Amino acid sequence: CLRSSVGVSDFLPVSWERIGGLEDVKLKLKQSIEWPMKFPEALVRMGVRGPRGVLLYGPPGCAKTTLVKAAASASHCSFLTLSGAQLYSPYVGDSERTLAQLFRQARACSPSIVFLDEIDSMVGSRGDGGCRSGVQAQVLSVLLNELDGVGFKTTERRGSSKTMQTEGEEQETIQEKRMELQEVCNKDVMIVAATNRPDALDSALLRPGRLDHIIYVPPPEQQARLAILQLHTEKMPLDSDVNLKDLATQTHLFSGADLESLCKEAALLALQEEGMSVSTVQHQHFLKALQRVSPSLTAHQLLQY
Ligand code: ATP
Numbered sequence: 238c239l240r241s242s243v244g245v246s247d248f249l250p251v252s253w254e255r256i257g258g259l260e261d262v263k264l265k266l267k268q269s270i271e272w273p274m275k276f277p278e279a280l281v282r283m284g285v286r287g288p289r290g291v292l293l294y295g296p297p298g299c300a301k302t303t304l305v306k307a308a309a310s311a312s313h314c315s316f317l318t319l320s321g322a323q324l325y326s327p328y329v330g331d332s333e334r335t336l337a338q339l340f341r342q343a344r345a346c347s348p349s350i351v352f353l354d355e356i357d358s359m360v361g362s363r364g365d366g367g368c369r370s371g372v373q374a375q376v377l378s379v380l381l382n383e384l385d386g387v388g389f390k391t392t393e394r395r396g397s398s399k400t401m402q403t404e405g406e407e408q409e410t411i412q413e414k415r416m417e418l419q420e421v422c423n424k425d426v427m428i429v430a431a432t433n434r435p436d437a438l439d440s441a442l443l444r445p446g447r448l449d450h451i452i453y454v455p456p457p458e459q460q461a462r463l464a465i466l467q468l469h470t471e472k473m474p475l476d477s478d479v480n481l482k483d484l485a486t487q488t489h490l491f492s493g494a495d496l497e498s499l500c501k502e503a504a505l506l507a508l509q510e511e512g513m514s515v516s517t518v519q520h521q522h523f524l525k526a527l528q529r530v531s532p533s534l535t536a537h538q539l540l541q542y
Contacts, residue, residue: 249535257493258302258461262454266291266308269450270427273349290384292356292443294435294517295454295542296534298494301431302374304454305352308429321358323375332372333379340383340426342432349424353380356430357437377439379397384428385449436541453542455535459485459491465493469500476517484523490532490539497538502526 253263273280273287280287293301295379309316319339324332336359343349353359361373430448439520442448457465463485470481488496503526507518 248306248316251303251306253307253311255468256303256307257464257466258457259300259304259454260303260391262452263307265452266475267311269452270308270429271311271351274314274350274427279451283339287348287427289446290430290448291450291452292435292448293429293431293454294433296456296492296539297433298492298533299454299456300493301454302352304355305350305429305431309350312348312350314425315343315425316352317343317346317349318352318354318355319359319388321355324359328429330375336376336379338382343426346510348427349425350427350429353428353430355432356442357432357434360439360442361437377442381441381447384442404413410541446499455542456490456539457496462488462491462496465496466500469497470518473500473504474517476519478520479518479523480520483520484527487527488532488533490536491530495530495533499523501524502530 253267269288272369276488278288287288293304296299308315317339319336324335326332359373360377361370428448430442435451443451458527462492463481466481466484466488470479484499488499491499499524503522504518506522506525507515510522
């Protein structure tokens, strides 16, 4: 498979167990990504189809990217990733080409997962007050075509209207052809997108057959925070006075990323205060770290989800 600056991504495999909490979300992702990729015949036997695309939404730093990596690792498939920032280019036509190239690569490497991070910034926002640049409109159009399977060969679609047909029949043929193309072209390419701003997305992206499996990735509640703290202190020599349950209680509005930073900060404080020969991280180091690492989430921000 080709490797380029945008596209197939090398990352250390992530196991589902490395993600604290989020049990419901993990199950939904196993059902909608891992099972269709790993056991397609079983799904066909049961008469169910895997989704074409999945949208993960929720506050920043709460494991959306890590979840997709875990799904890709468990599915043993290629993982291609692109973020809104990577897609931006000042040159006319560049962004659309990059996106089309990514999908071509995904088909060449299939079975594959294409992960579009910050999809809202790729396609712009809609509605009152929303704005979409010309480039974003083009990117949206390429993306919709790819989701429909027509990014592959538009000529095949045109061929469908050669015979004389009534308008209704023609519409039906186009619809059938679209479904066929979806089956043929995108069979083993799953599209997963993530956003912190689901309200900004164009409803066209969320129609059936597109990103129609929509999954909320919530901030960690107390039990999940405890699980995350346990994971991120697993390799630390913790003093017996460290009370992770107490820390989980004190970290309301901390994202998973904030909790990871808190653990790192506590370890660095232990080194700073006790010297390089220190052998344990104590509870007081975590309490001091709490004064340096603030929660990145706000109650107001969470109301939008
Ligand atoms: P963004 O919206 O900013 O892209 P995100 O939701 O994709 O963020 P990630 O990039 O997956 O979040 O997570 C950021 C970091 O936080 C990762 O390094 C991950 O290890 C840690 N993290 C977040 N949530 C969890 C969790 N539930 N369990 C373990 N680690 C977590």
